[in-house]
Amino acid sequence: MNKNKFGKQYTDETVIAGYWKDAKGALIPKEVIKDIDMEREIVVADIIEHAKTLNKELALFKAKAFGDISFFVELSADCYGVNIGGKKGNITLFSFDGKYKIQRSMHDCIAPNECVLAAKQLIIDCVNGWTENARPELKAVVNRAFTTDKDGSLKLGRLLELRRLDIKDERWQKAMDALTDSLQVVGSRSYIRVYERIGDSNEYRPITLDIAGV
Structure with a gap:
């Protein structure tokens, strides 16, 4: 160069x-x-x-x-x-005096597979079956959950919002089972974070390795 x-x-x-x-x-x-x-x-x-x-x-x-x-x-x-x-597992290491700590974080990357299409149809059929009894905000949540990004991908967080809804209808529960089955681990991400204790307190501030946080 x-x-x-x-x-x-x-x-x-x-x-x-x-x-x-x-x-x-x-x-x-x-x-x-x-x-x-x-x-x-x-x-x-x-x-x-x-x-x-x-x-x-x-x-x-x-x-x-x-x-x-x-x-x-x-x-x-x-x-x-x-x-x-194996290399999995979240670990925190402290210095002997407790002034410094290091965290190793391991997170699975989860993505929906083709079964999510069946889950989507079951959810739509369930909501449509409620007709007038279906709350407008629930329909909005469902529509938002299956809205794709520019690259055609679904947002995992939005799908998980559906699983947190407390709905007892057997049709909804079946749809949630299909949604759960559609989620699979496709990889993992690992992070290292280092911290320094603030004075004599029990609080720690990060020793940032991100240029935006320096």
């Missing part, structure tokens, strides 16, 4: 000497490019290079942190002759 220190374009592509390639792929003679555009290239190049370095460091930190925690959990279990196995 070429940095723009001497009028070079910041790109990993091969560009003919004396030219810069614009966003449309057109070759622009360097002598007609404005100075401000070249200065902008320097700023962009510098920030991107630092961002990539930090990104790699964060990836290494995450891998090391998860590895260290997993090793420690196994080490701790070994003290009692137990073989835990």
Whole structure:
């Protein structure tokens, strides 16, 4: 990747000497490019290079942190002759003085499969069967639950809203069973969060690793 220190374009592509390639792929003679555009290239190049370095460091930190925690959990279990196995489980580790704590969180990613279409029809049939007795707000909740995003995906949280409704009708219960059967674990996400205690209190503030929170 070429940095723009001497009028070079910041790109990993091969560009003919004396030219810069614009966003449309057109070759622009360097002598007609404005100075401000070249200065902008320097700023962009510098920030991107630092961002990539930090990104790699964060990836290494995450891998090391998860590895260290997993090793420690196994080490701790070994003290009692137990073989835990696997990498799942939420763990909180405290420093000896309690000033710092580290949390490892593991969350399953759940998504509806094709059975959700059957669940949707059962729910619609159930609501339609109530006709005048069906509350307008309930119909709104049902319609909202099955509204897809731009990519055609259903929002899991909206579907779970339906399961929280306390409706005793057997038809509704059957529909909820179908909805439950449609939800399957498709992966998992893992997080590392680190905290520092605030003074002598029992409260902790995060040591943020998110650029937006720094």
